[in-house]
Amino acid sequence: MMFDTLLIANRGEIACRVIRTARKLGIRTVAVFSEADADAQHVRLADEAHCIGGPRPQDSYLRGDAILDVAKKTGAQAIHPGYGFLSENADFADAVQAAGLVFVGPSGASMRKMGSKAGAKDLMAAAGVPVVPGYTGEDQSPEHLQREADRIGYPLMIKAAHGGGGKGMRIVRESDEFAAHLESCQREARNAFGRDRVLLERYIEHPRHIEIQVFADHHGNALHLGERECSAQRRYQKVLEESPSPFLTPELRAAMGAAAVQAARAIDYANAGTVEFIVAPSGEFFFMEINTRLQVEHPVTELVTGLDLVEWQLRIAAGEKLPLTQQDVTQRGHAIEVRLYAEDPEAGFLPGSGTLKTLRLPPPSPHVRIDAGVVEGDTVTIFYDPMIAKLIVWDEDRPRALARLREALAACEIHGPKSNVAFLERLVRHPAVVEARIDTGYLDRHLDEFLAPATAEPSALLGAACACLLAQESAASTAAAASPDPTSPWALADGWRLGHAGARRLQLLHGERKIELRAHGHGGEYRIALDGHTHALAGARWQDGVLSLRIDGAMHRFRAEVAGGLVQVHDGRARLTLRIDAGDRDGGGGEAAGDHRIRAPMPGRVVLVQAQAGQAVKAGEVVLVLEAMKMELALKAPRDGVLAELRAAAGDFVEADAVLAVLEE
Template structure:
């Protein structure tokens, strides 16, 4: 076994490899870009070395710099993780030529899979089922049109090189073919430098099922069961699970056997994934081999009890596989989702920024968290915006799904927008619960998975109740610390002679202000909202759980609350609100009358709409800040001239920070 390994990657996969190496007593060497100087993989490794600028091409894609660090640090092996150089045959070959072990397949095996057309021909020769199509070298439009007519419609045009969903077109009629072909070729040329395409019959309503394979240098190969990845958006996996509810024992055995044939066909060594597409009738076809460890490998680990990274290290060190096919275990059901800094409502636009708050479930035998960030870290604009992988395991699928819903309800991300609400709707959707989702369902019905815009009245009342209870608790604590514990000035129940006084509350939700009025105290309230007056009784807030009765119906909510925001979850839906003063003027942003325009809450400046010297009118938007998953327009409180701007787009600002100053016209 190796004594020192360099990890040529970043984020959660680098941290994952470090954990396994630490358990095995192996020292680790990390590399990092300028943007990652304070990253978790740098802090967790035994040694770490800078390799260049923040962009991948300046750092993590610089094989020469990584090799130089390996030699200087005395690393005996390089683990490429996934992404970056993990499937780069030239890098794998350079590592081997330097006398360092590459923890992955040989360069020759990668090259055999580098072309989709060549890989398809190779699989056909090995007896692995492939989708009927055309992979020939003659790429003239006439030949491709003739082959398309022979294959039949619908069909898919695919770039012969590359991946990630780029260079793919679905064609439904022959008269659409040439236009779609030219579009696909242009995209392939721009993305991969080559415009060669292949044609395949388009399998409608398919399932995406992949088989984890492992090979060693002694000629052994086996599979570690399947993962279903049919929940996809634009060919990107959203939810992965094992085992698949779609496979029969016979189909599972046949697909596993085909995957092992595929591994033998390219003399595969180390971890890889054979990906298949399966039609509704159970016919399956080879798509590709990912010549690396996959992002979704934890679901295989949780259902087999095996550490795939440890297997990678031992195989790379020359060991034989520790078990044979008949000994591969399978128990329970595991599901993985990925928490991303992205905005589903803006086309899943990737986000960035400081993680002001990051709350994830406590890890346990049933709940696993793989993450490369902690609270306070920055999600960089230069890399994949994944925050964490959330993986759950239980004895059966329904229980695992219930555990996943519970784990998601415990998650809270403040800073960049996230996909938590999208995932919560996904794991409750009938197509997922029933196990019937196909690879195109999300794209066809994306609106069914988008967070609701309307505010649930019960969640709003719960948020108000939690805020009232917190205010009262703070007041009691202050009173306890005062010289006069019974002072009426320390009571926060709004009491007035003869009645409980009016207690206004205000929240911001998606930039809109929500106003409520409460009467009462100590968990017994009458709360007025836009839709009427509601009775809240028996309210208690303990250890993040709020219990109460709404109109006599007992309810329970998970609550997170601080001086800036409140979040409530009823086990199905969540509501995130920003606390603001109920007495501030609408859209107020001036501190006093001195012309200072201040941030009403902590956030990130996303847009500047004015410039120094510009005359502005009352109510005109000057800046836009983003906080708590929403954007808030900062408006001019009066007519005037912008004297100074003290913030720029991308800046993070604290509450009450001066953003701009106004002077009279």
């Protein structure tokens, strides 16, 4: 029998997703939240919500005892862990069961079999599932690991045995690099997972990452729902996911599906899980791990199968059998997912935070799905993953799905923290993605191909941006001239105004690059001078966010907006966002020019200090390591010199722009 009340032990878009599915099934929902999430969307969406602690995950969402207290107090009969936080914590799953509640997921025993990558590989090998050759032993001394690495050969991968999400992974290509990579990997694993055990395995060059969605019930039934390809990755973090994989043949798809079900049966699995494989260019595939939870990218599977995987989770947790057999599972069309993040790709994908002053996403339709945990006006905080929303599209085939995705991304408008929208637009047009030949390391090897060029903004986009500013100022001048108070200084329409036929100077900033243009003309007819070239603008019409105008005689159409000191234009293929520069600004005076301070680029915790006051350092040498928003940032010396001061120690929490170290001048 389905339970009456469900507690969701998570936040963000997955919490919202579970709440909506539960409501569809007539289940009452209870949310938990941290102090930072008091006004979050999942809190507002649930039937009831309770605060469980401070903003840091360890003070709230990782507190199993506090979550269970809320469950008992509210009469919840089951707990859905979402993904992340406690979703793969075997002790929490056991505690839920011991409290007489239902854990929506596999048992703690099944999780423990997969909780160690080393143990999981041994178990899968015994079950006949292909695994990558390597070392999974308990002897973790650096000397023994070095010998095993040399035996396996290079390149090889060091992986945190208890890790996930791209944390605690290093590629080693030479024997003499191994020790340094091992130390770095163990430190990151210790900080992220509390354990620093590692395993070694052969590194497959130019691999594909393909995962199989599996489900099993408590009656001995198991099946798979097809694959997702997640080969577009940056630093082991998935960037684009799709289903079906354009790489798999029907024979390879059947073999991988059967291996995935075999893997699930080997650990007596129940509920939703994902079996991840690494696939060589030859088609040879190897088991990587089982994620014992629902995956972030599950919507692409839902769109091609027409199934609600969260509903399946809840029904199986309630004791029901799988609703379909393997023969009943069908797939139709092609689905692709990308994740919109508050991050700055041009600054090394530095995570961002702040208020979403503008958040406009394409409206949901049979072809477009939005999974979001925030709305316009909400804040992306420093304490959690900076994802804004998942954008998922569907169409009858892959080319049409890619076209849908390009249209959907073009319709996105995000102001406040910087976002990765422009990066994603370049990604989905890149030949390696369009031709389905991307591998897991391609983005890291060719990242510059996906980033905006430092200079040479497209002249058409720049012309459109100028037209927006000129049209806005023209409207202001017209309104001022019609003022009922002719003595008001705001009624002047002199040379400063656009009505004057003289030159008008426009100053814009593209990143750190200053762009200065001169506009000659009036009444909608202008000549724009830039870097020795002149372009003619005419016939501009700007209505409901759509700008059309002739540039050098050719008609163009753009999405366009001027707001919050920014002008943004989009021609359907690429976007250009410029800051309006009101004049020369003080960039910090001599302090910036002195290049002698090391600052925190964002709030975070210092996890390592690799130098001391009085020590000589070289330009580019790592001085401190900062942990922020689920990643480590190496803070390096800006030049050669001697450290005069160190103002932070390991364990300190620091604010953005805080000076952490000072070089002698």
